Each structure stands twice: as C-alpha cells, then as structure tokens.
Amino acid sequence: MTTVALDLLGGDGAPGVVADAAATLLSVGEHPDLRLVLVGPVDVARSQLVARGVDLGSITLLPAPAGVSMDAHPLEVVRADAQRDEAETTVVVAARAVRDGLADAWVSVGHTGASVAAAVLTLGRINGMQRPALAVVVPALARPVVLLDVGATTGASVAALVQFAIAGAAFARAVGVESPAVGLLTIGSESGKGDELRVEADAQLEIELGAAGLTYVGPVEGFDITRGSIAQVIVTDGFTGNVVLKSIEGAAAWSAHRIGQAYGDPGPARGVVRRAASGSFAGGLVLGVEGVTVVGHGAGTAAQVIGCVELAQRAVEQDLVGNVRAALALQP
Amino acid sequence: MTTVALDLLGGDGAPGVVADAAATLLSVGEHPDLRLVLVGPVDVARSQLVARGVDLGSITLLPAPAGVSMDAHPLEVVRADAQRDEAETTVVVAARAVRDGLADAWVSVGHTGASVAAAVLTLGRINGMQRPALAVVVPALARPVVLLDVGATTGASVAALVQFAIAGAAFARAVGVESPAVGLLTIGSESGKGDELRVEADAQLEIELGAAGLTYVGPVEGFDITRGSIAQVIVTDGFTGNVVLKSIEGAAAWSAHRIGQAYGDPGPARGVVRRAASGSFAGGLVLGVEGVTVVGHGAGTAAQVIGCVELAQRAVEQDLVGNVRAALALQP
Numbered sequence: 033m034t035t036v037a038l039d040l041l042g043g044d045g046a047p048g049v050v051a052d053a054a055a056t057l058l059s060v061g062e063h064p065d066l067r068l069v070l071v072g073p074v075d076v077a078r079s080q081l082v083a084r085g086v087d088l089g090s091i092t093l094l095p096a097p098a099g100v101s102m103d104a105h106p107l108e109v110v111r112a113d114a115q116r117d118e119a120e121t122t123v124v125v126a127a128r129a130v131r132d133g134l135a136d137a138w139v140s141v142g143h144t145g146a147s148v149a150a151a152v153l154t155l156g157r158i159n160g161m162q163r164p165a166l167a168v169v170v171p172a173l174a175r176p177v178v179l180l181d182v183g184a185t186t187g188a189s190v191a192a193l194v195q196f197a198i199a200g201a202a203f204a205r206a207v208g209v210e211s212p213a214v215g216l217l218t219i220g221s222e223s224g225k226g227d228e229l230r231v232e233a234d235a236q237l238e239i240e241l242g243a244a245g246l247t248y249v250g251p252v253e254g255f256d257i258t259r260g261s262i263a264q265v266i267v268t269d270g271f272t273g274n275v276v277l278k279s280i281e282g283a284a285a286w287s288a289h290r291i292g293q294a295y296g297d298p299g300p301a302r303g304v305v306r307r308a309a310s311g312s313f314a315g316g317l318v319l320g321v322e323g324v325t326v327v328g329h330g331a332g333t334a335a336q337v338i339g340c341v342e343l344a345q346r347a348v349e350q351d352l353v354g355n356v357r358a359a360l361a362l363q364p
Numbered sequence: 365m366t367t368v369a370l371d372l373l374g375g376d377g378a379p380g381v382v383a384d385a386a387a388t389l390l391s392v393g394e395h396p397d398l399r400l401v402l403v404g405p406v407d408v409a410r411s412q413l414v415a416r417g418v419d420l421g422s423i424t425l426l427p428a429p430a431g432v433s434m435d436a437h438p439l440e441v442v443r444a445d446a447q448r449d450e451a452e453t454t455v456v457v458a459a460r461a462v463r464d465g466l467a468d469a470w471v472s473v474g475h476t477g478a479s480v481a482a483a484v485l486t487l488g489r490i491n492g493m494q495r496p497a498l499a500v501v502v503p504a505l506a507r508p509v510v511l512l513d514v515g516a517t518t519g520a521s522v523a524a525l526v527q528f529a530i531a532g533a534a535f536a537r538a539v540g541v542e543s544p545a546v547g548l549l550t551i552g553s554e555s556g557k558g559d560e561l562r563v564e565a566d567a568q569l570e571i572e573l574g575a576a577g578l579t580y581v582g583p584v585e586g587f588d589i590t591r592g593s594i595a596q597v598i599v600t601d602g603f604t605g606n607v608v609l610k611s612i613e614g615a616a617a618w619s620a621h622r623i624g625q626a627y628g629d630p631g632p633a634r635g636v637v638r639r640a641a642s643g644s645f646a647g648g649l650v651l652g653v654e655g656v657t658v659v660g661h662g663a664g665t666a667a668q669v670i671g672c673v674e675l676a677q678r679a680v681e682q683d684l685v686g687n688v689r690a691a692l693a694l695q696p
Contacts, residue, residue: 173618183551186559219515219606227518227603254610258618271559272604274551278586279608280615286505286590287619287637294632301623308622 033065034348035092036341037126037135040072040080041099042142044331047072050141051080053337058090066345069135071096071126094134096125099142106146114153123147127154130323137344139315141328141337148184151318151325158353160360161320162189165196166270166327167203168277169312169343172260178204178212179257179266182316183274193233193267194240198363199319199356200265201246206350207312207343214241215252215263217272225251229269237267244362284308306335314339317347319356324348365397366680368673369458369467372404372412373431374474376663379404382473383412385669390422398677401467403428403458426466428457431474438478446485455479459486462655469676471647473660473669480516483650483657490685492692493652494521497528498602498659499535500609501644501675504592510536510544511589511598514648515606525565525599526572530695531651531688532597533578538682539644539675546573547584547595549604557583561601569599576694616640638667646671649679651688656680 038054040047054070057063069092070077077093098120100106113121119128126138127150140147144166152164167180178200181188188196197214204212216234218226223234234251241248252263258280268276288305292298314336315328324347328340347353370386372379386402389395401424402409409425430452432438445453451460458470459482472479476498484496499512510532513520520528529546536544548566550558555566566583573580584595590612600608620637624630646668647660656679660672679685 173621186551217607219518219603230603254607254612255614255617257611258614268607271551271562272607275549275586275600275604276608276611279589279611280586282587282590283612283615284619285587287616287623289505290640291619291623291633291636294636295627300626304623304626305619 033067034137034345035067035069035135036344037069037071037094037129037138038341039122039126039138039140039142040070040077041122042140043328045333046099046142047076047080049332049334050337051084052334053341054091055081055084055086056334057338057341058086066341068092069094069129071122071129073097094125094129096120096122098122100146106143107149110146110149111153114150123150124154127151127323127325131155136348137324137326139326139328139340139344141315141332141340142330144183144327147325147327148318151321151323155321155323155325158320158322158357158360160363161195161199162192164318164320165199166316167200167319168316169207170257170280171308171311171313172258174259174261175264176207176209176312177257177260177264177266178209179273179277180319181268181270181273182277183270184318185270187271188229188269190229190233190236194236195320195360196267197237197241197246197265198244198359200267202355202359203317203319203352204265206347206352206355209264211247212264213247213249213262214265214267215249215256217254217266217268218251219253221251221253223250244359310335310339312339312343315343317343322353324353365399366469366677367399367401367467368676369401369403369426369461369470370673371454371458371470371472371474372402372409373454374472375660378431378474379408379412381664381666382669383416384666385673386413386423387416387418388666389670389673390418398673400424401426401461403454403461405429426457426461428452428454430454432478438475439481442478442481443485446482455482456486459483459655459657463487468680469656469658471658471660471672471676473647473664473672474662476515476659479657479659480650483653483655487653487655487657490652490654490689490692492695493527493531494524496650496652497531498648499532499651500648501539502589502612503640503643503645504590506591506593507596508539508541508644509589509592509596509598510541511605511609512651513600513602513605514609515602516650517602519603520561520601522561522565522568526568527652527692528599529569529573529578529597530576530691532599534687534691535649535651535684536597538679538684538687541596543579544596545579545581545594546597546599547581547588549586549598549600550583551585553583553585555582572695576691642667642671644671644675647675649675654685656685
C-alpha cells in the first residue's frame with residue numbers, strides 16, 4: 033500500500049481540478065494499492081470531496097491553511113514556512129508528511145520552484161547529490177527518455193551533471209527502462225562539441241559512468257530527446273532543460289494543430305498530445321531529495337494530476353530514493 | 365535580378381541533391397529574377413547538370429576543387445583556405461563571390477560551423493556586431509518567429525544578445541513580419557527568471573530596445589517559439605538555441621509519427637512537417653556579416669536547398685544587410 037500526499041491548492045485549476053483527480057483516483061477501483069492524503073484547508077477539502085460524492089472515510093485530510101500564491105515571492109514564502117514549527121503552506125505540510133512517515137510520497141501541481149524548495153528544505157538532500165534535479169520521462173519513439181535537470185536549479189557544474197546521470201539512470205530503471213544509456217545534451221554528436229561545461233563534463237562522464245557500471249554514449253543532440261534510440265537518460269543544466277522541455281511541448285502543440293488541420297479533424301491529433309501529457313510525462317520527479325516528490329504543470333488537468341500521483345506511486349514501489357542513495361554512495 | 369552562389373559539395377546528398385535543386389530552380393519558371401552560380405569542381409557540375417537536362421548557358425559555373433569534409437577538422441580547413449590567394453573550398457570560393465560582387469548571396473547546406481567561419485573570415489563582420497548569429501524563421505502558429513542564435517557560436521554576452529535582437533528584428537521585417545516584438549528566451553515569463561546572463565540581459569534589452577524603437581516584451585518561454593503570439597523575434601545564446609531548434613525538429617518528427625499512426629495514414633502528417641522543413645525554415649541566415657549567407661541542414665533534401673536559395677534571394681531583395689547595418693549604426 034502506497035500513501036501519496038496531494039496538494040489541494042496547487043495549480044491554476046485548484047482546488048477543483050485536484051479534487052476531480054482525487055475523486056477519480058478513489059472511485060475507479062484501478063488503484064487498490066493507493067491511499068491519498070489531501071493537504072489543504074479541511075473545510076475546502078471536505079466540501080470539494082462531498083460535492084463529488086467521495087466517501088470521506090476513503091481519504092485522509094491533512095490541514096494546511098495556505099497555498100503558495102504565484103504573486104507573493106513563492107520561494108521566500110516557502111523558506112519562511114519551512115522554519116515554522118506549525119507550517120502553513122500546503123507544500124511544506126505535504127513534504128513534512130513524507131518526512132514524518134505519514135505519507136510515502138507527495139505531489140503538487142503548483143509553483144515548481146516552491147515545490148522543489150519545500151522538498152529540499154523539508155526532506156533534505158541525499159548524500160552525494162550537490163543539488164536536486166527535476167527529471168521528466170519523455171515518451172520518445174524508440175524507448176522512454178529521462179531528461180534532467182528541467183529546472184530545479186538554473187546552472188550545473190561538471191560534478192552535478194555526473195550526479196544527474198547516476199540519479200537519472202536509477203529513475204529510468206524505476207519507470208521500466210532496462211539498461212539505460214546516458215547521453216550529454218549538446219550541439220553536436222562528436223566529443224568536444226559545446227561550451228566549456230559540456231566539453232569538461234563529457235570527459236568526466238566518460239570516466240565516472242564507466243566506473244559506476246553505466247553506459248555513456250557521449251554527446252547527443254536535441255532531436256535525440258524524442259527519439260530515445262541512442263540514449264535513455266539525457267543530462268543537461270536546468271536552464272537548458274527547462275527551455276528545451278517547454279520547446280518540445282510547444283512543438284507538439286504546433287504539430288497537433290497543423291497536422292490536425294491537414295486531416296480536417298483535429299480530434300485524434302489533440303488526443304495524441306493530451307495522452308502524452310497525462311501519462312508519465314505529466315510531472316517531474318525531484319531527484320536527489322530524501323523522499324519521493326512529484327511536481328506537475330501549474331496549468332494541469334485532472335488527468336495530469338492523476339498521472340503525477342501514479343508516477344509518485346511507481347517511484348515508491350520501486351524504492352527510487354533508496355536506489356538513488358545506493359547509486360550515489362558508490363561514487364568515489 | 366538576384367545572383368545566388370550555391371555550394372555544389374555541401375551536405376550529405378551532394379552533389380546530386382544540390383544539382384536537383386539547381387535544375388528545379390532553373391526549369392520551373394517560378395524564379396525569373398534568380399541567377400545561379402554553382403560552386404564546385406567544374407567537371408562534376410557540368411556532368412550533374414547535363415544529366416538533368418539543364419542548359420549550361422542558363423547557369424554560371426565557378427570552379428572550386430574541394431568540399432569541406434566533416435571528418436577533417438572543418439574549421440581549420442576553412443581558416444587555412446581563407447588565407448590562400450586561390451581558395452580551394454567551395455564555401456570560401458562562394459563567400460568570395462559575394463565579397464567580389466560576382467554574386468549577391470551564397471548558400472551552403474554543408475557543415476554549419478565551416479560556413480559561418482567562411483562567411484566571417486571572407487565577408488567580415490558588420491560594424492557593431494561583436495559576433496555573428498545564425499537565425500531561423502520558425503513557422504509558428506500565430507506569426508512566424510525569428511529565433512537566434514541557433515549555433516553560430518556557443519556563448520553570448522549581454523551586449524551580443526542586444527545586437528541579436530536588433531539584427532533579428534531587421535530579419536523578421538525582411539521576411540514579412542511587420543513590427544516584430546522581441547522576447548528573451550528563459551525559464552519563466554516574469555523578469556528575474558533565469559541565470560545571471562538572462563537577468564542582466566533582460567534589464568539591458570529593456571533599455572536599449574526601447575531606445576532603438578523596438579518593442580521588447582521581456583522574458584519568454586520555450587513554448588512561445590512555436591506560438592508566435594507574444595514575440596516574433598526570440599533571442600538566446602547559440603548553445604541554447606541550437607539545442608532548442610533540434611529539440612523542436614525532433615518533437616515535430618515525434619508528433620508526425622505518433623499522430624500519423626492515430627489517423628491510420630501517415631502521409632498528411634509527414635507532409636506537414638516536410639513542408640515546414642522546406643519553407644523559410646529550411647535554412648539559417650548568418651546575421652552580422654557583410655553579405656547574405658544562408659546555411660541549410662547537412663541532411664537536407666532538394667526542397668530544402670531550394671528553400672535556402674529562396675530565403676537568400678528574399679534577403680537580398682529586402683536589402684537585409686543594409687538594414688542590419690543601419691539598425692546597428694543607431695546603437696550608442
């Protein structure tokens with residue numbers, strides 16, 4: 033049985049979209065091994081659930097009076113809240129539920145930076161991971177691809193990229209990608225391509241991933257992310273990864289629109305992109321913190337929230353945190 | 365009448381694909397204002413053209429014995445060749461044709477870095493442009509978007525990003541985008557998002573573009589590149605731009621494949637992506653050098669080579685170089 037704490041107040045559609053997701057997760061009987069803890073103002077949670085016909089005995093409500101507003105310096109709000117004995121924000125309360133053993137994982141589709149900060153400040157970093165990374169599973173053509181960092185931080189060192197590779201490989205295995213090969217995202221497929229960071233990282237990845245028993249295929253390019261044939265773990269700094277991820281989402285939306293027009297019926301085209309966005313690609317996993325944390329899109333749908341909860345459940349069932357800890361402990 | 369010099373030996377499919385493109389450009393009567401100069405070994409050029417039924421009186425052949433091999437340190441080959449009185453590589457000979465007034469523009473679908481180097485070393489930089497930028501026209505949903513730099517160099521300074529914005533706006537106008545708004549590619553839509561370079565560039569763009577009479581809309585995100593609604597000129601460093609451009613191409617290929625499957629007929633889906641790749645998106649324009657230079661994909665088709673030549677012709681007809689020169693001259 034896996035218990036997932038869910039932020040009722042995260043995202044543009046909160047609390048309704050989150051309550052929709054909770055109701056679906058509890059009702060369809062497809063999640064017999066899942067328990068939900070809904071984190072938010074109890075009166076709001078109760079009325080949202082009752083309105084959807086949810087049996088209040090089937091879900092735990094964890095009080096937290098405040099969401100993290102997008103307007104009010106979210107990171108400062110979270111930092112201040114993480115100092116309090118009685119936390120007030122849903123993200124810190126949800127992360128503490130994991131820290132204190134009330135839940136096995138937590139999920140928010142609210143402000144990404146606020147959720148990452150709540151995870152780091154509350155759960156702490158795994159030994160050997162200098163900084164956390166946000167990792168997504170891209171439904172690429174050949175095999176799924178774990179892309180990281182997509183925006184937990186804005187820069188990266190050579191050492192951080194090596195840690196991303198090791199943690200990312202553990203994540204890839206947890207989502208069913210056997211023997212993932214690791215690639216470094218840059219501007220050409222030959223060694224020596226890219227800026228100083230990539231050139232140095234390429235040499236270091238070659239040395240350290242070999243020693244860690246991982247396959248390193250060297251530099252890969254932007255189109256390899258959605259191909260999945262050469263590498264199934266692709267590492268980059270959080271600035272590049274975030275811009276690239278959103279560019280891919282935009283290109284898929286462009287394609288759905290233009291291709292749908294070409295067939296004279298946009299429905300199936302939209303369906304392909306929507307299904308991709310609500311599957312394992314629905315949210316990012318915060319790798320390198322001591323507890324399973326999934327962060328979804330702020331503008332997410334109920335299907336995306338469900339995808340995030342399922343991703344969190346899978347990460348718990350596969351003992352992702354333990355595997356990342358063990359893989360990093362082997363580092364020299 | 366516009367004269368375009370075309371590198372016969374550039375790209376994976378050379379010389380056949382380039383000769384196909386030349387034959388089509390000369391035959392269909394759709395390009396009454398275009399003259400072609402084919403740059404390569406004269407015997408190869410002649411036999412390729414004759415095999416396609418091209419009247420050798422309709423095209424000028426400019427001798428150049430050697431292409432730039434992808435294996436043999438292309439940048440060093442070009443640097444050495446640019447020192448010679450009698451250049452040997454097609455890219456340096458083609459660029460010199462522009463420098464010496466034999467052609468108005470030149471096009472290669474070979475090694476991007478080699479072509480950029482040939483352009484800079486032969487034609488020189490425009491005053492006020494610290495480094496060149498490779499700019500592409502993305503066929504975005506609302507309006508086309510000029511994205512730059514997509515890989516002329518691997519880094520960027522604040523001053524370079526400002527120059528990219530000014531040159532990019534001139535390019536946008538040349539391809540018919542009236543009153544383009546400029547955005548800075550970063551990881552969020554609020555000011556202050558991104559790494560140090562973006563935060564500083566955001567402030568400087570705000571000051572300098574206002575003074576230059578351009579509209580600056582501030583930070584934009586990855587999905588804005590294919591939307592085209594907020595900004596029609598999007599500036600970034602060459603590393604990020606190159607990775608993003610290839611990621612977009614990959615995502616479009618992913619979409620064409622998956623969406624085509626959903627309709628049970630891949631033809632129209634592939635056609636949409638192929639048409640996009642052979643239109644104004646077929647090649648990049650090297651902005652900031654004293655002559656129109658278009659660089660296409662190394663793996664290009666004849667349709668893409670044609671798209672590159674048409675882009676070059678348009679840039680000449682709109683006096684793009686003169687406009688970039690004038691816009692940069694207004695800088696303090």
